[in-house]
Amino acid sequence: MSPSPLGAGPDEPHGRRGEAQKILTKVAKKRRRTNILTAAAAVLVILLGVGVVGGTWFFDDVELPADRQEVQNNVILFANGKTLAQLGDQNRTIVPEGKINPIVKHAVVAAEDKNFYRHNGIDMKGIVRAAWNNFVSDDLQGASTITQQYARYAADLKGIDVNRKLREAVIARKLEDRYEKEDILGRYLNYIYLGDGSYGIEAAAQNYFKKSVLTAPGSKNAITPYEAAVLASIIKQPEADPNTGHKGYNPRENFQAAKDRWDYTLNNMLEEGWITPEVSAARKYPKIQPLKDTRCKTCADDKPVGMIMRHVKAELRALRISETEFKRGGYTVTTTIDPEVQKAAEEAGSHDSESSPMNKQNKKKVQAAVIGIDPKTGRVLGYYGGDNPTGTDYGSYVNGDGTGFSGRGQSPGSSAKIYTLAAALRENISFKTTWDGTKKRANGTEISNAGRTPGDICRGRIESCDLETSTINSYNFPFYWIADEIGRDKVIEAARDAGLEHLWPDEGDPVDLTKTDASTWKQKGYFDNEVAFGQYHVSPLEHAQGVATIVNQGVRNDAHFIEKVQAVSQKTGKKETVWQAKAKPKKVFEPDHMSNLSAVMAKIPGQSGNNLDGGRQSMAKSGTWEFDGGSGDCWYVGGIPQLAATVWVGGAGNKVKLKEPNGGEMFGSGTPAKIWEKFINAVAEAKDMDQERFPPRVETGDPNHEAANGKKPVAPPEINLPPNPGQGQNPICTTLPALCPGNGGQNNGGGQNDGDGQNDGDGQDNGGPGNGGTITFPDGEGNDTGTGGGQVDADRVDGGG
Known part of the structure; x- marks a missing residue:
């Protein structure tokens, strides 16, 4: 079976490939081919500005989705910097488009949409080619451009019917009218899913290579063209699809398919002039870092320390960081x-x-x-x-x-x-x-x-x-x-x-x-x-x-x-x-x-x-x-x-x-x-x-x-x-103990050294050692004898x- 026909465009919110793919019967396959051809024709009509279906009414009716804020993790730390809690479902770090290493962007374009810089959101040649291939073979193709993929995600479009494809195309055109190419590409790179729990290109670079896409070209630990091609090649299908049987392009899970896709990406980069023939010829598949255990061993889940999170939330609110803003993520507290x-x-x-x-x-x-x-x-x-x-x-x-x-x-x-x-x-x-x-x-x-009775008090x-x-x-x-x-x-x-x-x-x-x-x-x-x-x-x-x-x-x-x-x-x-x-x-x-x-x-x-x-x-x-x-x-x-x-x-x-x-x-x-x-x-x-x-x-x-x-x-x-002949032996003290505060032993008549440098001598008989025996007080504190x-x-x- 061939890989998912949806290109880089996930039908689900997180961009996972092939999850919506069903086992297609021959009738369903034929119906799908017809739908894709119809969609392609409809888009063509829209672009030409003629016909009832492709009139300006339909084009104007499709609204451009609001800017989508990607969700990132929030990290809560102990005072010593160790992780106390991780909040959020997605391991994502948003990075500014203008700071991303250009070789990473070129690799992604080479892998997913080679004509990205030459079309206006819709690749008509790609649509016709995909439609024909779908009609004459089982190698199903979606022909979605990077702009269309992002349009589908931003507008949360589901399914693979004609209406969705048509709206996706219209939104893609509107996105191209509003934003620069680099802006669209930056948004795309921050949303895509690249396997092993990595959302966005930065999380993926850290996951597979322990590097950052923000490191400037030529600097130590900068992403290489070969590493960029690995990341770009995963996008097509980052995980195995149980419906089609394809294992995806994660090199940790399906190395040979990943390498084949990597070669394809590098060849396109060479064709577009983004790498030199010398770089291409010297290609060597880079080392993939072992998968990091993402379980937080110090985290607060189900532990008493987790109670602290409600106080963190209360203080964040007092700092005017709203819960909605905090949920978008990117915070380290x-x-x-x-x-x-x-x-x-x-x-x-x-x-x-x-x-x-x-x-x-x-x-x-x-x-x-x-x-x-x-x-x-x-x-x-x-x-x-x-x-x-x-x-x-x-x-x-x-x-x-x-x-x-x-x-x-x-x-x-x-x-x-x-x-x-x-x-x-x-x-x-x-x-x-x-x-x-x-x-x-x-x-x-x-x-x-x-x-206590009055006689017990003071x-x-x-x-x-x-x-x-x-x-x-x-x-x-x-x-x-x-x-x-x-x-x-x-x-x-x-x-x-x-x-x-x-x-x-x-x-x-x-x-x-x-x-x-x-x-x-x-x-x-x-x-x-x-x-x-x-x-x-x-x-x-x-x-x-x-x-x-x-x-x-x-x-x-x-x-x-x-x-x-x-x-x-x-x-x-x-x-x-x-x-x-x-x-x-x-x-x-x-x-x-x-x-x-x-x-x-x-x-x-x-x-x-x-x-x-x-x-x-x-x-x-x-x-x-x-x-x-x-x-x-x-x-x-x-x-x-x-x-x-x-x-x-x-x-x-x-x-x-x-x-x-x-x-x-x-x-x-x-x-x-x-x-x-x-x-x-x-x-x-x-x-x-x-x-x-x-x-x-x-x-x-x-x-x-x-x-x-x-x-x-x-x-x-x-x-x-008379002189006290010995501890506890003075007859007057024995008869009238109240007259002998020291009680013949250690000075416990309130004369404890309390750390303030004074022997306070408040005259209390504290019932302690050296007081001639054990004295019982109804003290109400459970310390009734000798303490x-x-x-x-x-x-x-x-x-x-």
Whole structure:
């Protein structure tokens, strides 16, 4: 059987040869011959301008198709340049016609339409010759010129009947009237299919020879005449046709037929004077490169990292690169995602990771989110929002197309107290201010603190509990009264400045904090003072942005996933940067205030038993919010100077009561803190991070601020104690342990060295080693014995969920 009679013109959109060919019966063959002759005659009539069928009415009725934009691949890269995702169905790179090596164009014309530069879109000699050959033999020919082939593709003409051939001819003539020959040829070269998944001449040159058609003649690695002839010879039929049995002209699949076609092309090039007799005589079939494995081994398909694509789409839209424009392709997007940080996030937060604290949780019921941000730049380095990239994004609840939210976020609980503290420090409130835990709300209700009795709070000093102790142990009442005294709008304002852009009221849509102010926030039905300890839902990603601002000592860098966008220039054919992320740090909190806050938060990891490897300094805050009498949302947030880390654990879909693997109730300093610790340790090791420290503490604020409502603590009477004969052996200490803060052992009465160079001596008995035994606290954080007292997420009993 002979090859496809359709020449270079595919009947299908991608230009594959012979796919529409049917096994023809003798009757069908005869009918086809008649149709081709009729079409040829009709075209001739049109060209002569006579007859009813070929009148100007028909010619004018056929519209010229709109310019067709070829689709190219888009490539999404990790920060290190490795491929994260490949988007698009066609491996195509558009190249400007004027930059294509002339020898490539000459080879294609020689192979497909030798008279291209001499006809006006229709080769009448070719039509007559093809019609006669079709009539007298089985060697079916289509006689389509390059212009006709492109006309058929551009107008999306199907089938092989007379009407299609007639319209194809008319469009070809109109194309020749509108465009120069070189323009038509350039469009053709960018659309043709050349086998092995290569669309367009540039993709084919890269595929078969690892060369570019844009390399100037005479330059190193420029396409040779022999290589150009190989590419041109494939066009006629790039793949095997199961209907005809012809294997096509791909040299990897059908070498002898490909070589015969190659000789034909070179002979035509010689005849047209496009190669010299010497070049022709020295012909040698060039080496074809092995077929490259196009499978992307680092790509995001069906992997957790695929969740990042919806954030890429959202940011592209914000950059005014529309989805339609992006789908045309040709873009290379470099993300901020560091593969090592991403791996650490997934291994820390995914059920599928055997080393993850989530491994023993019920995958269908409990889910985690892990977000790592470079606080100095805002780059999102690692993002784990679930194992299914097309499912719920637990890291932000953003829709799959990146437009808006598909959920209501989660209650941050006590982790939101970092914003209340930032607001309080702005108002000159000191960590030494005291607060009264017995004071009730205006409606007479108590502010609960995880069910602890007054004697359990602040070592029995519930009426004069200082803000620092309240922060470390996560009591609620000072935060409620701070919001009440300075205004809850000040708390929301601080959260907004740090990075929270949306906040959900108990019912209804999220409130855009960047487009509203106190006049909205203080309205009935929006937010009450409980905003100070995390009742209202937030997006984990936005919360992570706020956490990064606190870690960065009050300087905000907007969190982002895209670092650079490049596009192929239509003029040069080269990648050009169309957008580059630029650092825009904004100081939103005073450095002294943040050093003060950091020093207090730096005490929390030790309190909850989550110190990092090697004594690396960190700062943190836990958070838990109630659901159904237990915990429904658990958080651990904070980080080190080089990495802000935010971890959430909650229900996968519907809320559930969160339990630890041992059956105990989960709190922020439990599984979330373990995930946080594992994540930061892994990143610090993988990136070989220096042990940076937060700035030395500067204590700010007025200890006697008028907003504080606690009683002044009464100093204990001075008592002259006899010398302590040994650890834990002083009889007075045994009888009145409260009078011996050091308790005869190591200085654990709050005197831990917190990395700020101060022995803080806040007088707490932390139940640690050297305290004369084990002390039990109803701490609400699962650290009831001998681990430093644990943190208390008192917020969880105050409703919400």
